[in-house]
Amino acid sequence: xxxxxxxxxxxxxxxxxxxxxxxxxxxxxxxxxxxxxxxxxxxxxxxxxxxxxxxxxxxxxxxxxxxxxxxxxxxxxxxxxxxxxxxxxxxxxxxxxxxxxxxxxxxxxxxxxxxxxxxxxxxxxxxxxxxxxxxxxxxxxxxxxxxxxxxxxxxxxxxxxxxxxxxxxxxxxxxxxxxxxxxxxxxxxxxxxxxxxxxxxxxxxxxxxxxxxxxxxxxxxxxxxxxxxxxxxxxxxxxxxxxxxxxxxxxxxxxxxxxxxxxxxxxxxxxxxxxxxxxxxxxxxxxxxxxxxxxxxxxxxxxxxxxxxxxxxxxxxxxxxxxxxxxxxxxxxxxxxxxxxxxxxxxxxxxxxxxxxxxxxxxxxxxxxxxxxxxxxxxxxxxxxxxxxxxxxxxxxxxxxxxxxxxxxxxxxxxxxxxxxxxxxxxxxxxxxxxxxxxxxxxxxxxxxxxxxxxxxxxxxxxxxxxxxxxxxxxxxxxxxxxxx
Numbered sequence: 001x002x003x004x005x006x007x008x009x010x011x012x013x014x015x016x017x018x019x020x021x022x023x024x025x026x027x028x029x030x031x032x033x034x035x036x037x038x039x040x041x042x043x044x045x046x047x048x049x050x051x052x053x054x055x056x057x058x059x060x061x062x063x064x065x066x067x068x069x070x071x072x073x074x075x076x077x078x079x080x081x082x083x084x085x086x087x088x089x090x091x092x093x094x095x096x097x098x099x100x101x102x103x104x105x106x107x108x109x110x111x112x113x114x115x116x117x118x119x120x121x122x123x124x125x126x127x128x129x130x131x132x133x134x135x136x137x138x139x140x141x142x143x144x145x146x147x148x149x150x151x152x153x154x155x156x157x158x159x160x161x162x163x164x165x166x167x168x169x170x171x172x173x174x175x176x177x178x179x180x181x182x183x184x185x186x187x188x189x190x191x192x193x194x195x196x197x198x199x200x201x202x203x204x205x206x207x208x209x210x211x212x213x214x215x216x217x218x219x220x221x222x223x224x225x226x227x228x229x230x231x232x233x234x235x236x237x238x239x240x241x242x243x244x245x246x247x248x249x250x251x252x253x254x255x256x257x258x259x260x261x262x263x264x265x266x267x268x269x270x271x272x273x274x275x276x277x278x279x280x281x282x283x284x285x286x287x288x289x290x291x292x293x294x295x296x297x298x299x300x301x302x303x304x305x306x307x308x309x310x311x312x313x314x315x316x317x318x319x320x321x322x323x324x325x326x327x328x329x330x331x332x333x334x335x336x337x338x339x340x341x342x343x344x345x346x347x348x349x350x351x352x353x354x355x356x357x358x359x360x361x362x363x364x365x366x367x368x369x370x371x372x373x374x375x376x377x378x379x380x381x382x383x384x385x386x387x388x389x390x391x392x393x394x395x396x397x398x399x400x401x402x403x404x405x406x407x408x409x410x411x412x413x414x415x416x417x418x419x420x421x422x423x424x425x426x427x428x429x430x431x432x433x434x435x436x437x438x439x440x441x442x443x444x445x446x447x448x449x450x451x452x453x454x455x456x457x458x459x460x461x462x463x464x465x466x467x468x469x470x471x472x473x474x475x476x477x478x479x480x481x482x483x484x485x
Contacts, residue, residue: 017068020059027055028085036362038406050356052087053347057356057390060347064432067450071433071443072336075343078350088350096349097342100309105341105437106333107312108161111287112441113329114319116165118279125169126270134262136183136254140190141245143167147191148198148241154291156199156206156427158312160438163191168445173262184447186252189456190244193430195438197240200427201233202226208426212397212419219405220415226299232420232481236471240428243463251456279324290315337440344434347390357387365407373411373484374472377421380404381468385425385461389435397426414482421468428464430457 035043063074083090115121132142150159167187199205213224297303319325351357368379404418429435433443433450
């Protein structure tokens with residue numbers, strides 16, 4: 001029976017592997033595609049390289065969703081295909097594999113490894129379980145609230161790396177070993193989703209906010225402050241956090257309503273750990289220092305010149321210098337996840353540099369330039385949501401926001417609602433693992449496949465679009481945001 005199931009799975013993977021290649025070749029060798037025409041009448045030509053980039057984009061999506069090969073290998077294939085089919089020079093395609101954003105992911109994973117090794121995560125997990133008790137629904141809620149709160153103060157990637165080992169410690173007490181369960185899926189996929197929801201509330205949660213505000217000021221001449229962004233995003237972010245809690249209680253309802261004796265067990269395990277160790281103190285000081293520095297960059301202009309990845313990697317170096325980590329720990333880093341994210345960066349820059357992404361954005365928004373203003377706003381939010389699942393959310397914002405802000409005045413739409421709607425969906429890529437680092441970090445738990453993540457992301461994305469619609473039509477107008485000119 002098992003052999004028959006394995007054969008069926010292998011046949012399915014082989015089918016989608018070949019399908020991805022066929023789709024790429026069909027797009028690559030197809031005749032030139034029509035120009036995209038923006039609202040001003042300017043034509044945007046899709047170059048052969050841009051058309052090839054779209055084909056590679058589709059192939060990578062198929063391979064990632066159906067996991068036909070390890071997800072990191074799909075990432076490598078992205079770079080190789082660009083070089084062999086002359087979509088971009090090999091130097092450009094593979095340089096993206098060491099982009100600072102990729103190294104930031106590496107540094108975040110190292111922090112997670114340190115938290116696990118020195119025992120900080122187990123200590124935190126036991127303390128939290130003593131507070132939330134034995135009901136699995138409350139464990140969900142406790143984990144989600146802590147994740148969201150942390151993203152208000154630090155990058156959601158670092159939050160995911162911090163929470164991941166803590167969730168492993170919690171799941172170890174569920175009593176099912178490493179076996180995938182509904183509770184395990186809900187715990188880790190939920191962490192990834194909620195990290196995105198929480199990260200939209202402040203500028204500290206991700207770089208996308210700063211980039212979007214820069215475009216907004218340049219195009220409209222208006223300035224949105226740190227606190228103004230938080231004012232409008234706070235209710236939306238936290239509404240999504242609690243809705244996602246309900247979502248996971250419905251779609252991933254834990255097999256066990258309670259874990260009898262969990263609170264007492266957690267209390268005993270916490271006592272058995274004894275007092276905090278020297279290595280725990282050193283780790284907390286180093287990580288706390290890095291987080292403080294990265295947080296202050298948004299408030300102190302003199303600190304903005306320091307690259308975030310370089311700052312974070314200082315902690316990695318110190319962990320090895322102070323012998324908290326050793327060579328085996330370096331070898332245990334999940335390189336599959338790093339290659340996944342590296343490939344995502346490469347395809348994102350490929351779409352951007354070949355002009356394919358801009359061609360897509362102009363074509364998409366062109367369908368809605370004569371639509372009702374509400375449909376137009378939602379179409380922008382939807383486009384950003386889809387694009388941010390494939391490429392960096394910063395790039396998705398950079399591609400779509402300038403075009404949308406040019407079209408908006410023709411429909412009498414205020415630029416503020418365009419900005420905030422786009423930022424909301426840019427922060428929550430629920431469909432693909434490559435959409436955000438927390439997605440990839442959660443995948444490392446082994447609790448779910450990329451296909452299961454995609455399946456969970458479809459209703460979650462529908463929920464997100466409903467919340468955006470509610471915000472545009474009701475919540476933001478009540479709060480005083482201008483919606484129409």
